[in-house]
Amino acid sequence: EPEVTQTPSHQVTQMGQEVILRCVPISNxxxxxxxxxxxxxxxxxxxxxxxxxxxxxxxxxxxxxSVERPDGSNFTLKIRSTKLEDxxxxxxxxxxxxxxxxxxxxxxTRLLVL
Amino acid sequence: SQQGEEDPQALSIQEGENAxxxxxxxxxxxxxxxxxxxxxxxxxxxxxxRSNEREKHSGRLRVTLDTSxxxxxxxITASRAADxxxxxxxxxxxxxxxxxxxxxxxxxxxxKP
Numbered sequence: 455e456p457e458v459t460q461t462p463s464h465q466v467t468q469m470g471q472e473v474i475l476r477c478v479p480i481s482n483x484x485x486x487x488x489x490x491x492x493x494x495x496x497x498x499x500x501x502x503x504x505x506x507x508x509x510x511x512x513x514x515x516x517x518x519x520s521v522e523r524p525d526g527s528n529f530t531l532k533i534r535s536t537k538l539e540d541x542x543x544x545x546x547x548x549x550x551x552x553x554x555x556x557x558x559x560x561x562x563t564r565l566l567v568l
Numbered sequence: 569s570q571q572g573e574e575d576p577q578a579l580s581i582q583e584g585e586n587a588x589x590x591x592x593x594x595x596x597x598x599x600x601x602x603x604x605x606x607x608x609x610x611x612x613x614x615x616x617x618r619s620n621e622r623e624k625h626s627g628r629l630r631v632t633l634d635t636s637x638x639x640x641x642x643x644i645t646a647s648r649a650a651d652x653x654x655x656x657x658x659x660x661x662x663x664x665x666x667x668x669x670x671x672x673x674x675x676x677x678x679x680k681p
Contacts, residue, residue, distance in 0.1 A: 487669075497656065497658075502668055557613070559603075559611040560610055
């Protein structure tokens with residue numbers, strides 16, 4: 455069964471460093487998403503992406519964050535200058551359609567900012 | 569505003585018993601989904617119920633939706649130790665959304681063998 459994959463599974467970085475989290479969505483999906491989950495808290499929406507542009511973003515998704523689909527398979531989340539509070543689990547998801555249809559989540563990247 | 573609040577926050581049952589988790593939300597929705605998350609792992613989609621549906625089944629799972637009360641319940645019948653996980657409801661708001669899901673805080677289910 456096709457699944458969303460994410461790399462790396464864990465990332466440790468120093469505050470102020472740039473990180474790039476990578477995702478390979480399911481191949482026939484058209485809509486891509488990033489969510490994050492701070493330890494012990496809710497899963498929070500960051501951004502949705504369709505047709506090579508951002509569809510929607512949350513208040514969390516400020517200028518430090520950017521997304522890109524550099525080729526036909528990868529979908530990346532870049533954090534330019536990490537802060538301690540960026541430490542979280544980051545989930546990528548994809549769906550065939552939008553409007554809240556079933557989103558398939560990757561296993562996540564656990565980011566720790568020191 | 570809070571959306572998709574589950575209760576109870578934690579539930580501990582014996583294997584073989586049924587587990588019921590509830591979710592309440594505040595705004596009109598397109599649909600409501602339930603996800604499972606094993607500790608420290610990704611989210612696994614369980615079931616989606618649309619706003620015009622009242623009940624849906626999938627294997628040992630039964631989901632109900634009451635849009636008048638803005639609530640949903642997830643019933644897991646004949647629970648197994650492998651059902652131990654956190655369960656989240658997620659809503660997609662009606663009207664113009666590009667599909668971002670709003671998750672609740674989850675119910676942590678523990679099934680004891």
